[in-house]
Amino acid sequence: MLENISERLQNALRFITRQAYVSDKEVAEYLREIQRALIMGDVDVRLVSQLTEDIKKGLKEAGEEYGISLKDRITYLTYQGLIRILGGEKKELRIIPNQLNVFIFMGIQGSGKTTTVGKVAYYLKNRNRKVGVIAGDVFRPGAVDQLKQLLKDEVPLYSDASKKTSVEVIRGGVEWARRLGLEIVLVDTAGRHRTEETLMEEMAQIISAVNPTATILVVDAMIGQQARVQAEAFNKVAKVGYVIVTKLDGSAKGGGALSAIASVGAPIIFIGVGEGIEEIEEFDPVKFVSRLLGKPDLESIIARVQKMSREEKIRAQRMARGRFTIEEFVQQLESARKMGGVQTILSSLPGGRRLSKKDMEEFFIKVKKWRAIVNSMNTEEREDVGIMDSSRVRRVARGSGTSEKDVRELIKQYLVAKKTIKKISKGALRDISRLRP
Ligand code: GDP
Ligand code: MG
Numbered sequence: 451m452l453e454n455i456s457e458r459l460q461n462a463l464r465f466i467t468r469q470a471y472v473s474d475k476e477v478a479e480y481l482r483e484i485q486r487a488l489i490m491g492d493v494d495v496r497l498v499s500q501l502t503e504d505i506k507k508g509l510k511e512a513g514e515e516y517g518i519s520l521k522d523r524i525t526y527l528t529y530q531g532l533i534r535i536l537g538g539e540k541k542e543l544r545i546i547p548n549q550l551n552v553f554i555f556m557g558i559q560g561s562g563k564t565t566t567v568g569k570v571a572y573y574l575k576n577r578n579r580k581v582g583v584i585a586g587d588v589f590r591p592g593a594v595d596q597l598k599q600l601l602k603d604e605v606p607l608y609s610d611a612s613k614k615t616s617v618e619v620i621r622g623g624v625e626w627a628r629r630l631g632l633e634i635v636l637v638d639t640a641g642r643h644r645t646e647e648t649l650m651e652e653m654a655q656i657i658s659a660v661n662p663t664a665t666i667l668v669v670d671a672m673i674g675q676q677a678r679v680q681a682e683a684f685n686k687v688a689k690v691g692y693v694i695v696t697k698l699d700g701s702a703k704g705g706g707a708l709s710a711i712a713s714v715g716a717p718i719i720f721i722g723v724g725e726g727i728e729e730i731e732e733f734d735p736v737k738f739v740s741r742l743l744g745k746p747d748l749e750s751i752i753a754r755v756q757k758m759s760r761e762e763k764i765r766a767q768r769m770a771r772g773r774f775t776i777e778e779f780v781q782q783l784e785s786a787r788k789m790g791g792v793q794t795i796l797s798s799l800p801g802g803r804r805l806s807k808k809d810m811e812e813f814f815i816k817v818k819k820w821r822a823i824v825n826s827m828n829t830e831e832r833e834d835v836g837i838m839d840s841s842r843v844r845r846v847a848r849g850s851g852t853s854e855k856d857v858r859e860l861i862k863q864y865l866v867a868k869k870t871i872k873k874i875s876k877g878a879l880r881d882i883s884r885l886r887p
Contacts, residue, residue, distance in 0.1 A: 452704045452742065458487030460744045463525060472520045480524065481505060492674030492706025493535070497713060501531040526755045529739055529748060536735035537712035543692060543719050544664075545579070550627055551634045552660055553691075554586075554620075556653055556684055557668035559641030562696030562722055564593060566668050567638045568600030569722065569730040570694075575605055580633045584623030585609035586616050586656070587640040597638060600727060606630060616640060616652060617659045624660050637662070650687045657688045664691025666719075669711065671695050674703030678710035685714070696722030699729070705742075708733075772872030776864045777832045780824050783817045819852055820860045826850035835861050 462483035469476050481502045488498045508527040509520070545551050557563045567583055574581040583605055587593035594609045601607050608623040620637055627635035639656065641649065657665070667690045669677045677695070684690055693716045698704040711718055718733045740748050768774055769782065824832065826849035831838060838846075838861055840854075847854045 452491060452698070452702065454702050455487050455491035455705050456742050456744060458490070459484065459528075459742060462487065463528070463743060466524055467521050469521075472524075477506075477509065477524070484528065488705065490702075492703040493709050494675045494678075494706070494713065497535055497709050501535060504531045504534075522751050522755055525743075525748070525751055529743060529752065532739045532742065533735045535709045535712065536738060537708075537718060538735060540732070540734040540736065541692070541717035541719055542732075545634060546663065550624070550632060552624060552627075552637065552662040553634065554637045554656060554660070554662045554665045554688075555639055555668055556665055556688065556690075557641055557670075558646075558649070558680070561641065561668045561670045562694075563641060563668045564596050564638050565600065565725065566694050566696055566720075566722055566730070567636045568597065568727055570666075570720065571601060571605040571636055572727050573720075573730055574634055580631065582606040582608065582627050582630060582632045582635045584620055584627070584635055584637045586620045586623065586637045588614065588616050588619055589640040593638065593640070606632075617655050620656055620660055646683075650683070653684070654687045665689065666692045666694060667716070668694050668696060669707060671697045671701035671704040671707040671721075674701075674706035675710040677707040678714055681711055681714050681716055685716075690716050692717055692719045694718070694720045694722065694730075695733075699723045708738075769871065772868045774868065775832055776827070776835050776861070777824050779864045779867060780817065780820045780860075784821065819850075819856055822850040823847075823852055823857055823860050835864065 462480050465483065466472060466476060466480050484505075485498050485502055488501070489495060505524070505527045508530075509523065543553075555563045555567050564587070571581050571583050583597060583601060585594045585597050585607060594607075594611075597607055597609075608626045610619050610622055613619045613622065616639060620639075623637065624635065637656075637660075639653070665684075665688050667681060667684050669680060671677075673680065681690055681693065693711050695704070695707050695711065695718055698708075698721045701707070708718060708721075712735075720730050721733045723729045723731055765774075765778070769778070774782070823846060826846045831842060831846070838857075843854050843857045847857045850857075
């Protein structure tokens with residue numbers, strides 16, 4: 451299903467995850483590739499640029515959160531964006547208890563209506579629903595036979611060759627369904643008409659004659675983003691309750707059809723993925739995107755990003771108030787290196803200024819030393835550096851293979867940074883995560 455699109459999206463993600471270091475350049479290339487993949491899949495250009503804008507925005511907002519790898523975040527944002535494009539939360543066919551639910555299938559000829567009526571009937575029957583079908587297409591001679599073949603006596607079928615109009619047949623069928631005490635009746639209708647206008651007209655007549663629980667629009671995935679126009683046209687005559695997109699197995703434009711439908715706000719409940727009676731699937735954007743991106747580990751990435759985001763928010767708030775331990779101070783410096791937010795902290799150090807690349811490198815060598823020092827401190831000392839007297843300083847220096855001067859410098863830098871950040875946080879800049887170099 452949608453192999454081309456899927457392959458391209460997966461290649462783009464692989465390209466990102468393979469990079470040793472991801473800069474703006476790689477991100478831009480990644481986004482271009484995502485755009486190409488989606489446009490090739492006939493997704494509306496506006497939706498595509500919305501998606502890439504959302505990813506860019508998401509990356510920018512998260513720019514200085516520490517600890518989450520940029521690669522994970524890109525995957526996460528892409529995943530979320532695609533789910534949004536496909537309509538978000540999974541929607542279900544609502545069946546009202548203790549009454550007959552009448553669902554009228556609409557759609558142009560060849561879209562897959564009759565086949566889909568059969569599939570949905572099987573689907574419901576297999577879930578122990580009392581379901582029947584009305585053959586409401588009186589125009590096509592073979593329509594009743596087609597349904598008979600599909601349903602094979604496993605689902606009751608109503609047809610009436612003596613009646614001339616669809617409206618009459620369907621009216622009779624609804625009475626039949628009531629008599630049988632069915633919960634659900636699915637109504638197949640004709641798609642073949644001289645003009646589209648007469649099709650729409652007839653649909654309007656059927657709707658007012660039987661007042662269905664909902665209509666179900668059947669759309670062929672092959673038409674790609676044109677699905678939007680079709681959904682809007684049908685919506686004018688009869689409010690589209692649900693949509694089923696068929697032939698996703700064979701179409702490269704499936705993504706275009708699904709996103710176009712979702713963008714008009716019509717809930718897609720099923721997708722058709724083959725000619726067989728069982729080849730229908732509930733449409734779940736989340737699962738669909740997971741499959742599209744081919745990432746079985748997607749859920750763990752999502753969970754990781756969400757958990758980290760929560761922890762980081764708390765940490766950022768503590769940082770912002772200048773409430774951080776010496777260990778967190780060093781930790782921030784370490785992760786700042788990866789995230790590029792280091793200037794913020796550096797500029798709060800004595801003599802803080804913009805540093806050259808060489809200065810930065812020297813600085814990070816120092817941070818390595820500081821890490822060793824912190825590792826040699828005990829919990830008590832990490833919690834409160836105020837207790838660091840000269841004998842403790844000596845012990846820590848020896849333990850970490852550094853000098854007493856190094857230990858004193860770290861403590862001094864930490865205290866100054868804390869004080870400065872506290873001061874800043876009382877001013878306009880309350881959130882350290884917003885501070886930029
Ligand atoms: P209708 O004119 O709207 O009633 O369309 P039909 O149900 O007669 O289907 C038209 C053609 O599309 C038939 O050959 C079906 O077998 C085929 N078809 C329907 N749904 C699917 C699907 O999900 N996948 C594939 N590959 N073919 C389908
Ligand atoms: Mg048909």
